[in-house]
Amino acid sequence: MSIYLQSLIDGLLIGGVYATIAVGLSLAFGVMRIINWAQGELLMISMFISYWIFTKFGIDPYLIIFLTSAVMFGIGYLLQNTVLSNILARETAREPVSVLLFTAGLGMFLSNGVLALVGSNPVSVITRYSGKMIQAGDIYISLPKLISFVIALICTLALYFFLQKSEMGRAIRATAQNRRIATLMGINQKKIYNIAFGISIALVGLSGSLLLPYYTVSYSIGATFSFKSFVIVVLGGKGSVVGALAGGLIVGIIEKFGGLIFSDTYAQMGVFIIFVLVLLFKPNGLMGEKEM
Amino acid sequence: MLKIDQAFVNYGNFEALHGISLEIKEGEIVALLGGNGAGKTTTINTVSGTTTLVSGDITFNGKSMKHVPAHERVAMGIVQVPEGRKLFPSMTVYDNLLVGSYLPQTRKSRDENLEMCFSIFPKLAERRQQLAGSLSGGEQQMCAISRALMSCPKLLMLDEPSLGLAPVVVDMIFDTIVKINKLGMTILLVEQNVLATLDIAHRGYVIEVGSNVLSGSNTELLNNEDMRKAYLGI
Ligand SMILES: Nc1ncnc2c1ncn2[C@@H]1O[C@H](COP(=O)(O)OP(=O)(O)OP(=O)(O)O)[C@@H](O)[C@H]1O
Numbered sequence: 133m134s135i136y137l138q139s140l141i142d143g144l145l146i147g148g149v150y151a152t153i154a155v156g157l158s159l160a161f162g163v164m165r166i167i168n169w170a171q172g173e174l175l176m177i178s179m180f181i182s183y184w185i186f187t188k189f190g191i192d193p194y195l196i197i198f199l200t201s202a203v204m205f206g207i208g209y210l211l212q213n214t215v216l217s218n219i220l221a222r223e224t225a226r227e228p229v230s231v232l233l234f235t236a237g238l239g240m241f242l243s244n245g246v247l248a249l250v251g252s253n254p255v256s257v258i259t260r261y262s263g264k265m266i267q268a269g270d271i272y273i274s275l276p277k278l279i280s281f282v283i284a285l286i287c288t289l290a291l292y293f294f295l296q297k298s299e300m301g302r303a304i305r306a307t308a309q310n311r312r313i314a315t316l317m318g319i320n321q322k323k324i325y326n327i328a329f330g331i332s333i334a335l336v337g338l339s340g341s342l343l344l345p346y347y348t349v350s351y352s353i354g355a356t357f358s359f360k361s362f363v364i365v366v367l368g369g370k371g372s373v374v375g376a377l378a379g380g381l382i383v384g385i386i387e388k389f390g391g392l393i394f395s396d397t398y399a400q401m402g403v404f405i406i407f408v409l410v411l412l413f414k415p416n417g418l419m420g421e422k423e424m
Numbered sequence: 425m426l427k428i429d430q431a432f433v434n435y436g437n438f439e440a441l442h443g444i445s446l447e448i449k450e451g452e453i454v455a456l457l458g459g460n461g462a463g464k465t466t467t468i469n470t471v472s473g474t475t476t477l478v479s480g481d482i483t484f485n486g487k488s489m490k491h492v493p494a495h496e497r498v499a500m501g502i503v504q505v506p507e508g509r510k511l512f513p514s515m516t517v518y519d520n521l522l523v524g525s526y527l528p529q530t531r532k533s534r535d536e537n538l539e540m541c542f543s544i545f546p547k548l549a550e551r552r553q554q555l556a557g558s559l560s561g562g563e564q565q566m567c568a569i570s571r572a573l574m575s576c577p578k579l580l581m582l583d584e585p586s587l588g589l590a591p592v593v594v595d596m597i598f599d600t601i602v603k604i605n606k607l608g609m610t611i612l613l614v615e616q617n618v619l620a621t622l623d624i625a626h627r628g629y630v631i632e633v634g635s636n637v638l639s640g641s642n643t644e645l646l647n648n649e650d651m652r653k654a655y656l657g658i
């Protein structure tokens with residue numbers, strides 16, 4: 133019995149970080165109708181930045197989150213302010229296609245760039261708390277996973293309240309619902325897009341630092357994470373923060389249970405099968421396409 | 425206050441406005457009348473800046489709006505209640521109103537404005553926590569007007585506020601427009617409900633397929649032969 137409970141907890145812990153990555157994807161989609169194929173590769177970049185700072189300066193990855201989220205916010209903001217906004221301005225369709233191609237290209241560029249610069253060797257870090265476990269009965273909880281989960285959860289909830297309660301958050305939600313009408317309220321669309329995309333990429337930056345203490349990074353991990361994030365976003369309902377949170381936890385649990393019952397490879401296939409089933413039977417996600 | 429001078433507007437290759445001109449003085453209620461597809465919505469969207477002027481000019485208090493982006497025009501006091509209300513459906517009534525006062529300079533008078541809206545439309549106060557998408561048509565129009573009032577308009581443009589509403593509700597909305605005008609707001613009222621509109625407007629313009637055809641005071645328009653034939657069926 134306890135082996136199942138163990139998987140459940142492991143699944144939840146990793147799912148929390150998946151959720152944070154997916155929330156970013158969902159926000160960009162909800163507000164800008166952009167599907168960011170480079171989400172996973174940007175995560176990989178953030179993990180390498182964290183790795184580099186950790187090995188160079190010995191700063192704890194959990195302190196690096198401030199830096200990576202800020203830097204990645206800046207990258208997202210600038211990317212939208214310069215490149216994306218220009219591509220978007222030429223698009224008339226509400227769900228822009230050339231932005232999709234751009235982000236897919238960016239993803240490939242980033243993974244190949246890392247391959248060329250640092251090679252294909254996977255790297256990981258050993259911290260003070262690597263391998264530390266909290267024991268509760270027969271259950272072992274990995275300390276770094278627990279810390280990462282808690283930070284991921286806090287940040288996701290903070291984003292939720294920011295969107296619900298702040299002036300900027302309301303403006304972001306209004307833009308997501310109808311950008312022309314939001315303009316008629318005096319809301320500067322470009323600014324909102326810059327900030328929303330900045331936040332989206334900041335969440336990836338944060339998640340990269342949160343994963344590093346227990347996850348091996350190499351140039352090629354991006355695609356897996358992009359795909360997982362899509363599954364989560366579709367599962368939770370496009371554009372919904374709470375949905376993405378739930379979706380992330382569900383995918384984490386499915387992976388761990390799939391790994392326990394079958395094997396990790398089959399677990400990944402299980403995630404894909406669920407993705408297809410949701411697309412077929414609940415295309416608006418388990419929670420429907422509701423508010424952010 | 426507002427002057428539209430020979431406005432030309434295109435949608436792709438289609439020319440929707442072929443030189444519309446119109447003037448509104450401070451304190452007036454001006455009607456903009458015309459049949460379906462005449463270009464009324466296009467005209468006010470061009471004033472709001474969500475549709476771009478190809479040639480001609482729009483000046484607001486003497487300043488050309490040509491290079492002023494749409495969101496900055498709201499800050500100058502040019503506010504519209506869009507055709508079909510267009511609330512943010514999955515936000516509450518209250519959040520819709522707060523979005524209306526998103527701009528920092530309007531936040532200062534947020535509480536007063538909320539109070540004003542709730543006293544004009546007591547029903548909205550009861551429904552403030554309800555999702556805007558679940559309001560009735562009349563309530564949605566009240567919410568849309570209130571949302572616009574939250575933006576502290578100097579010029580308030582209403583695009584067919586009577587559309588699809590029951591006669592009693594239409595009367596109430598038109599009474600409200602007069603009330604709002606008395607509070608000092610200048611009004612551009614786009615309508616197809618000609619009689620009710622000319623009843624409250626000081627002056628009016630009639631446009632057809634993107635061009636001006638008539639203009640004058642409400643009595644002039646009401647007594648005009650062509651007007652009576654085309655719009656009043658008399
Ligand atoms: N986004 C658009 N793309 C292409 N053509 C448009 C667009 N919007 C309006 N038009 C066309 O421009 C013309 C004027 O439309 P507009 O909506 O301004 O008319 P209107 O007077 O507001 O009509 P109604 O009373 O039906 O609302 C119409 O022929 C319409 O088909």
Ligand SMILES: [Mg+2]
Binds near residue numbers: 464465466507583
């Ligand atoms: Mg119209």
